[in-house]
Amino acid sequence: MPVISPALRDTLEDLDRRHHLHPFTTHNELHAQGTHIITRGEGCWLWDAQGRKLFDGLAGLWCVNVGYSCAEITDAVHEQMRRLPYYCSFFNTTTEPAIRLADKLASLAPRGLGHVMFSNSGSEANETALKLIRAYHKLRGQPQRTKILSREFAYHGVTLAATSMTGLPGCTKPFDLPLPGFIHAPAPNAYAAHRESDPVAYGQWCIEETARIIDREGPDTIAAFFVEPIQGAGGVIVPPEGYLGKLRALCRQHGILFVADEVITAFGRLGEWFASELWALEPDFINVAKGLTSGYLPLGATIVSDEIADVLIHSGYLAHGYTYSGHPTTCAAALANLHVIERDRLVEHTRDDLGPYFQAKLRAFASHPAVGEVRGHGLIGAIELLPREGKAALTPTTMLGGKAAKLAREEGVIVRGIRDLIAMSPPLIATHEEIDFLFAAVEKTLARLWD
Ligand SMILES: Cc1ncc(COP(=O)(O)O)c(C=O)c1O
CATH class of the missing domain: 3.90.1150.10 (Aspartate Aminotransferase, domain 1)
Structure with missing residues (x-):
């Protein structure tokens, strides 16, 4: 067992206390209790x-x-590290694992979602979608479509824009967010609204309220709606019967792009590869991270509809991407992980x-x-x-x-x-x-x- 000596433990806790700022942590409490x-x-x-x-x-x-200790993933990472630990996908280059993973995700994703842009996290997958959406509307002659809808209790990550979409005051208030143009509609959290005796009716009210918000803001100023099919960090909010279908229809009616944030829900957690299949969402984007590598290495992906990708592909230089977009080692981890999910x-x-x-x-x-x-x-x-x-x-x-x-x-x-x-x-x-x-x-x- 990897028990470490009390002396080493004390040293580590002391160093942690002195030098390490933790994510999502009350530091006074952490320092009092020990890490x-x-x-x-x-x-x-x-x-x-x-x-x-x-x-x-x-x-x-x-x-x-x-699960932890999956040898297929650690072996694939080791092998890729030895052969080519890093190369980028900028400026007309890439690597085999990035190509193979884009192909694999396109084959797993619902029909019509055949293009992938890589990043390093769920926040970045969302951030990437936000930028591609702005570029797409601008290219399509609708530059006024810049507002973004999301929901209360949503969690979409921690960059400035992803936090702005997040509907949890604990995440937004300390940073004076959301930024202008980020609008929150109600979430179908019937329990929090004391409507748990009739979640379907509460879901219907949420749809009607969302429609009012869209009318108030001006439908043709709204670029996209970001939706976690099940809202995870906001409290595992499961959509009532009929709700997601109606939300999807509302967006389609107004030309608002529908983005499924499947950072938690993809890769089997709900018994489908994507929750979008479970509820027939036909999204324009699916954003993934987490289960893509089972957390073994940091990797995010923005899966883009062919129609939107086609516009971006034919528009000249796409000035977006990270040093580590399509990192060969993280992509090798994802390929091995997806193989294990399929094989087992x-x-x-x-x-x-x-x-x-x-x-x-x-x-x-x-x-x-x-x-x-x-x-x-x-x-x-x-x-x-x-x-x-x-x-x-x-x-x-x-x-x-x-x-x-x-x-x-x-x-x-x-x-x-x-x-x-x-x-x-x-x-x-x-x-x-x-x-x-x-x-x-x-x-x-x-x-x-x-x-
Ligand atoms: C639905 C959803 N979107 C985005 C994120 C942000 O992902 P990351 O922490 O990798 O930036 C999370 C993280 O929990 C999430 O649950």
Whole structure:
């Protein structure tokens, strides 16, 4: 076991405290509690510096779809590193892994989405889509289409524009965002709106309100609508029946491009390669990252419709891209990862077996006294938590999710705390016994929540 000595652990924690600014962290709290240092991963399990073994119920950050220690990926990376560790795709060059991955993604994506531009993250995949959309409308003689619609509770990343699309005040307010021209429509979060008894009717109200926003802003000033099919970091918000289809139709009616942000939902998590297939979204763009390499290396991709790509291809110089766009080593990791997902039929396995098993276990918590609602699809799920006094006693500061996530870690599993809920998205390779272990730990967590 990779237990490190108490002296080394102290040294690392001290260095971390002194020099490391962490993402999405309250530093005072971190420094008071000490950093949780993870040292090893295998399958669905992680080991920390104390030698404790934890089940990773979130698959890293919703991304380690094939689990840790997948030899096919590490071998492919090693082999590519030895042969050609880096070359760019600028100025009429590229590398074989970049070509093969673009081809692979085009073959997996829904029909008509046959072009790919690479980046390094989900934020950059979204940022790339934003720039291609502006260029496209300008080339098509509609330069006034610059406004971007997204939704409350959305999470689209952390660059200035991606944060502007994000609909979580905790992410936008500290930075005086959104930028002008970024507009938020309501999300179908019936539970937060106290409309959980009729989510379909609430979804319909969201559509009508979105239509009013489009009219108010002027339909021909709106460039695109960015949509996570299931809103992940905003609290695993599952769209009610009919909602996404109506949203898609509304965009089509007004010439507003429809962008599926599938950074979490692609590559099997919902039992399809893309959630866009699940809900027949026919998007103009699909943006992916995370599960594309199962998190082994940073890689984002913006998958573009052939119609839009055709306009961009015939417009001269495309002045966008990153030093590491199509990095051969990250693309080799993605190709190996996609091969494993296909070979082991992880998408089908999630759809037919593990996903339904996970959802059945999740739904069993619906009647628990500390639970207000459960929701999910495939291998993603959330449990809304209640205080002893019930839902009416929830406030913006109750934050039961953080408390529960901490307890769950003591019970041996990692889940994510968000507001008053916990979110889960285990690796697609989990066994039934491992899912049982996860939910047994959740059960013990709930039993301690009101202590
Ligand atoms: C739906 C969605 N879009 C974009 C992002 C941002 O991705 P990254 O952190 O790789 O920039 C995330 C990250 O959680 C996400 O969930």
